[in-house]
Amino acid sequence: MTPRTTRAQRLSMPLARDVVRDLAAEHGGCVRPVQLRRTDLDTGQVEQVLVPCGHTLATVCPSCAERARTLRAAQCREGWHLDAEPVITPDPADDEQRMWVEHRAETQQHRDQADAAGDDTGGLDELSAELDEEITHSGIRGNVLPSRMARRHRSTRRRQDAPDLPRRTVTPTTIGKTYTAPDGAIFRPSMFLTLTCDSYGKVSADGIPANPDAYDYQRAARDALHFAALFDRLIQNLRRLTGYDLQYFAAVEPQKRLAPHVHVAIRGTVSRAELRQVLAATYHQVWWPPADTVRHDDAHLPVWHEASGRYLDPATGEFLPTWDAALDAIGDDDEPLHVARFGPRFDAQGVLAGSRDSARCIGYLTKYLTKQIADCHQAQTGTQQDHAQRLADALRYEPCSPTCANWLRYGVQPRNAREGMRPGRCTGKAHRREYLGYAGRRVLVSRKWSGKTLADHRADRKAWLLETLGIADTDPARYQWEPVTPGDSDHMPPAQRLLHVVADRQRWHAALTLARARASGQNATPDLSATGRAA
Ligand SMILES: [Zn+2]
Numbered sequence: 247m248t249p250r251t252t253r254a255q256r257l258s259m260p261l262a263r264d265v266v267r268d269l270a271a272e273h274g275g276c277v278r279p280v281q282l283r284r285t286d287l288d289t290g291q292v293e294q295v296l297v298p299c300g301h302t303l304a305t306v307c308p309s310c311a312e313r314a315r316t317l318r319a320a321q322c323r324e325g326w327h328l329d330a331e332p333v334i335t336p337d338p339a340d341d342e343q344r345m346w347v348e349h350r351a352e353t354q355q356h357r358d359q360a361d362a363a364g365d366d367t368g369g370l371d372e373l374s375a376e377l378d379e380e381i382t383h384s385g386i387r388g389n390v391l392p393s394r395m396a397r398r399h400r401s402t403r404r405r406q407d408a409p410d411l412p413r414r415t416v417t418p419t420t421i422g423k424t425y426t427a428p429d430g431a432i433f434r435p436s437m438f439l440t441l442t443c444d445s446y447g448k449v450s451a452d453g454i455p456a457n458p459d460a461y462d463y464q465r466a467a468r469d470a471l472h473f474a475a476l477f478d479r480l481i482q483n484l485r486r487l488t489g490y491d492l493q494y495f496a497a498v499e500p501q502k503r504l505a506p507h508v509h510v511a512i513r514g515t516v517s518r519a520e521l522r523q524v525l526a527a528t529y530h531q532v533w534w535p536p537a538d539t540v541r542h543d544d545a546h547l548p549v550w551h552e553a554s555g556r557y558l559d560p561a562t563g564e565f566l567p568t569w570d571a572a573l574d575a576i577g578d579d580d581e582p583l584h585v586a587r588f589g590p591r592f593d594a595q596g597v598l599a600g601s602r603d604s605a606r607c608i609g610y611l612t613k614y615l616t617k618q619i620a621d622c623h624q625a626q627t628g629t630q631q632d633h634a635q636r637l638a639d640a641l642r643y644e645p646c647s648p649t650c651a652n653w654l655r656y657g658v659q660p661r662n663a664r665e666g667m668r669p670g671r672c673t674g675k676a677h678r679r680e681y682l683g684y685a686g687r688r689v690l691v692s693r694k695w696s697g698k699t700l701a702d703h704r705a706d707r708k709a710w711l712l713e714t715l716g717i718a719d720t721d722p723a724r725y726q727w728e729p730v731t732p733g734d735s736d737h738m739p740p741a742q743r744l745l746h747v748v749a750d751r752q753r754w755h756a757a758l759t760l761a762r763a764r765a766s767g768q769n770a771t772p773d774l775s776a777t778g779r780a781a
């Protein structure tokens with residue numbers, strides 16, 4: 247018989263389910279495994295397989311997030327000091343890319359038919375030029391056909407000014423220079439670079455503005471919104487100056503003052519003087535309509551006009567200018583809405599392959615990847631919370647993109663406008679507190695970094711594991727996979743799945759330990775009876 251316990255005693259006992267979850271996490275198992283039913287098409291045998299959720303945030307699934315981080319570290323390590331050009335085969339086109347090219351083909355045919363019939367082709371030529379832009383935008387390299395059509399006037403106006411940099415002919419090589427030491431040893435140094443945004447006002451060591459009223463929150467917000475574009479410009483300029491197809495692995499993180507900064511692993515080296523030159527010449531101009539005067543506050547919002555599909559001014563009944571019209575109205579003497587730049591201070595160090603420095607830098611690069619941007623530095627004090635709130639307020643009404651609902655506030659109809667848009671309620675990620683204005687990807691990797699995708703790195707890991715354990719990979723064509731839903735008789739509730747994860751992980755761990763012992767000369771046979779489950 248169990249002895250009687252008080253309520254307080256019972257409450258202080260660990261909850262069984264929490265223990266299972268913690269155990270799963272402790273063993274590196276996924277805490278939210280997805281259940282799949284696997285049918286062996288040769289034998290008809292059905293097996294339940296638990297697949298890891300694959301989430302990259304530690305708050306959601308610590309094990310999957312840690313695995314994703316390790317994979318990124320492997321990717322970073324592999325590309326940093328490559329001494330041979332990576333082999334790249336183009337990815338097959340995706341559906342969106344195919345769609346644009348199909349549109350383009352159709353338009354070309356219509357244009358050529360109109361031309362043969364002696365009709366005007368101006369409209370179709372213009373459409374082709376726009377489709378070419380969409381094709382490029384969707385991530386396809388090159389043109390389907392060299393276009394003779396001049397771009398629209400406003401596109402040329404919005405062109406970025408050429409940076410003030412000497413331009414070298416870019417050679418197609420992606421690996422850095424080597425240096426020979428007096429003793430004949432050959433070095434191929436690489437670089438670790440940290441770049442920050444400019445100052446918005448003095449801050450203390452814990453990131454708090456000395457004078458919040460003088461801190462430039464608007465510029466901070468706009469720099470964060472356009473940080474990804476600024477980074478692209480930096481890379482273009484570095485390639486231009488160094489004259490080779492420079493490759494990078496970069497991680498974007500917030501500083502304590504909540505402005506983004508970026509750690510960059512670069513293959514090859516750039517001198518400090520050259521870096522200073524590139525930073526001074528690198529900026530990103532945002533050629534958007536003006537957004538500094540509020541024309542419609544929340545009490546006087548533009549009204550949707552159903553029949554025309556446009557927004558109109560409630561006071562005058564006039565249509566708001568469309569996005570394209572507002573861009574066309576930007577005159578030659580106008581200033582860009584914003585010019586984003588990096589701050590003048592940077593940190594740069596040379597790193598040699600396989601060194602302690604290299605491992606430490608890879609640690610920096612992947613340190614915060616399992617956290618949301620805003621969770622990297624949790625506000626501890628009231629003043630830190632105030633600072634975060636002021637930045638969130640600045641971001642609330644700042645337009646995040648041409649389609650942002652906030653444009654209505656500044657008297658411009660956003661691109662692709664629809665009914666029900668409200669300034670301050672844009673659903674763009676950049677406005678959400680957890681993003682601090684930066685909605686871009688956290689890891690930016692150039693195409694020829696390691697010559698492999700994350701999926702390739704994952705496959706490498708699996709191959710290593712299978713080889714270590716001495717088991718053959720399964721033939722994917724042999725199995726049929728289906729998701730198991732709560733209504734199915736073989737559906738496992740989450741608690742049951744977690745018990746399986748713990749049992750499986752324990753067996754895997756034992757098997758791996760034995761395999762390693764065997765590899766180092768001791769003899770043993772691992773038990774691998776349930777190798778299907780790997781969650
Ligand atoms: Zn998971």
Ligand SMILES: [Zn+2]
Nearest residue numbers: 646650672674
């Ligand atoms: Zn927005």
